[in-house]
Amino acid sequence: MRRNFTVLYQKEVQSYFNSPVAYITLVVFLLINAWFFTSTFFLINESDLRTLFSVVPIVYIFFIPAITMGLIARERNTGTMEFITTLPFSDTEIVIAKFLAGLILVAAALLFTLVHFFSLLIVGTNIDIGALISGYLGLLLVSAAYVAIGTFCSTITDNQITAFITSFLIIFILFILDKILIFVPAFLSSILQYLSIDFHLENMSRGVIDTRNLVYFGSLILFFLLASIRSLEMRKWR
């Protein structure tokens, strides 16, 4: 990547951390996760983070659209889109910089949940470190996929609320797909199961890293990033 690209990326990250919104969402995210995780942790009495790994994706359904909704929609709304796209940045650079900035904030949030990981190390016995690492890797991939979806939804409108709702919907559908399998005909169910996020995350939080899961997340991220770039280019031809 050109030196140029890092400039844009840094500006995005700075504008996140210069505003109180980032800190508020971080705190809310951590509080919700902590509450859901610790309230059952000692009841179940098992030395793993499976509860955390199942709670975080649910919180993500609200959390990530809130983070990504402004990425491009706000620039379109305030008119700075015209400013930034007439500087020597390509549309691809703009999308990747925005995506990475969003991902960094989500990854920072995820980093703070390591506090549960360390408390587990202290109180737990017989811990499967491998499963924890692959679980975190899974969460990171889910984050990237959701941020890519959010970035795309932020390119299709200049209204942040619309961006929030559309990305919430797409993420929510991907999330519930494997929970409605009993309602769909048998021939569809394996397809829907493969499309569902939870199915792939489940494997990883059990400690299995399967290439099928990696390909799934990789193609999801790639698809929505390419769609974002195309959607950004659409402004030229509207």
Add this chain to the structure above:
Amino acid sequence: MIEIRNLVKNYGETKAVRDISFSVKTGEILGFLGPNGAGKTTTLRIITGYLSPTAGNVFVEDKNVIEDSMDIRKMIGYLPEMNPLYQDMNVYSFIEFVARAREIDHSQFHVRLNEVIEVCGLKGVVHMNISELSKGYRQRVGLAQAILHDPKILILDEPTAGLDPNQIVEIRNLIKQLGKEKTVIISSHILQEIQATVNRMIIINKGEIVADGTIDELMSDFEGKTRLRLELLNADEESVKAVQSFNSGILLADFMRNDELTTAVLEYPNSLDPRSDIFKHAVKHKWIILEMSRHKSSLEDLFRKLTIEGGANHAA
């Protein structure tokens, strides 16, 4: 050198720009004039690469906007309409961001920074948040980011919109000064602004060029009329009407009698000047002239004629 060839831009069914062609020579300050919605901003957005043309192309120094948009963007300094800025940044970090985006060398940055602060009069607000600045200062920040990389070409879309008269004069002088060494395109719907700053003018209406030339050229092509307003005492309608017999070009456009006071408005081509005849006529009929004032049709009338009366045939 900027060359616009057969440029067409449609927004769905709406034809914003209909097949316009013109070129701007290096070192020229071009005024791009037209009523709101004439296609000015659309044309400028195509030159700067924000929009793509539906048909036609724009060439800047042998590069074209369809294939080499990135190279062209590096050559251009652009102040968009409405001057969008990042409200949450301060002036310094904003300019620094633009400098890094423009790949200005670190050693060069402070030289350029000091120069734009000086030229744009930003001293004292450098560490203020953009959201706290007045409209005039924001406009200066917009101009500062446009000239920061010392571009060969400067494109300013309505640079004085929303400024007070003093600020307008300042920005105008600034543009004149910059125009000495750069190619400048400045768009506006305010005539005085263009008149005072540019060497050449293009008037565009409904997506078509209706006039192109220097101000003098445009004015001489334009068959203008003079309006002469008379306020008289002691004048009866018949003797006032008789003025029309001096020359077939003279027309009594308005006549009003209020007790003693008579107000008359005469219209005649700019080439005539019947004022001395009128004075003699007044002496003969014992009129008392309280006022005789002349209003020559100006650039504004030309503008109105070309853009309101659909005078597409008047293209120079």
